[in-house]
Amino acid sequence: MTTPSQHPxxxxxxxxxxxxxxxxxxxxxxxxxxxxxxxxxxxxxxxxLVGKVLSMYAFAHQSISSFVTGSYAESESAARGQTWLNGFEQFKAPYNIGTAQAGAEQLAAARDHLEAALPLATGLDVCYVRINLSLVIERQGDAAQADGDAVAAAEFYGQALQVTVETPEECRSDEAQNQSPDPSRDMSDTLDENQQRQQQKQQQNPEQGEQPSEQGEQDQPSQSDLDDIENRLDQGAQEREDQLGEDGGSGGTERPW
Incomplete structure (x- = not known):
């Protein structure tokens, strides 16, 4: 007999x-x-991340398009959109902003942004950042020269030349040319032209800046001239004393010089 627990x-x-x-x-x-x-x-x-990547391309395209058409304010505004959560290719936002400001002749602000972009750029991206930074500083020199400040102009030209000279040699390669934002311009030729032009401007301006000081030096008598004048004064005083002695010390008035 089975129990209930044994039943299935x-x-x-x-x-x-x-x-x-x-x-x-x-x-x-x-x-x-x-x-x-x-x-x-x-x-x-x-x-x-996907939205950021798409927005970066959109802002970059808008910035480039506006720059090409001469709408520098719109180009700068679009470039500023790239600064939001910019975790990769961080140099592009300040580079694009600075380039747009350079187009609008906001040279001081453009220089600040391009100098901020330079340490963020890596590899061959450094090339065109340096080229634009050098050109902006050169134009600061041109502005100073137009204002008649040859000394400041020479300083700017020297700084621009230094940026150009310190550009890596790799920036003259075909690979660098392929990465250039302006493929129609040969990067190697641009560097050579910039260096030659900036060097000529720097060499011309120190001479102009020295002219006023040289003229000032010419207007002032030298030490030998001062000694000669002093000798003449002493000789004149001695002659007067001799003449007064010959007159017997009469009550005549002293002659003027």
Missing amino acids: MPPATQADAAALLLAANRRRRRIRWWVAVATLPLTLAGLL
């Missing part, structure tokens, strides 16, 4: 099977929900 469980009814299936579905939904919650940060980060 009775077959499940259709209702019991449906309940089991519903419970399993609830468990799966809960698992999917927790997986979704756990991966939400990664999903958001991925979407943000």
Whole structure:
């Protein structure tokens, strides 16, 4: 005789099977929900990264297009859009801003941004940052020269020349030319022309700056001239004394010099 515990469980009814299936579905939904919650940060980060990349290209394209058409304010505004969460190619935002400001003749601000971009650039990206920075400093020299400040102009030209001379030799390679933002200009020829022009401007301006001081030196008597004048004064005084002695010291007035 068998006991009740030895009897197998009775077959499940259709209702019991449906309940089991519903419970399993609830468990799966809960698992999917927790997986979704756990991966939400990664999903958001991925979407943000994709959006950032697309926006970077969009802002860069707009900045370039505006610059080409001479809309420098719009070019600068678009370039500033690249600064938001700029975690890669960080040099491009200040480079594009500085380039747009240079087009608008905002030379001091352009120089600040290009100098900020230079240490952020790596590899052959350094090449065109240096070229633009050198040109901006040279134009600062031109502005100082136009204002009549030859000394400041010479200083700017010297700084521009230094930036050009310190440009890596790799910037003259074909690979650097292929990365140039202006493929129509030969980078090697541009560097040679910049160096030659800036050197000539620097050499011309010190001479102009020295002219006033040289003229001032010519206007002032030398030490030998001063000694000669002193000797003449002493000789004149001696002659007067001799003449007064010959007149017997009469009450005549002393002659003027």
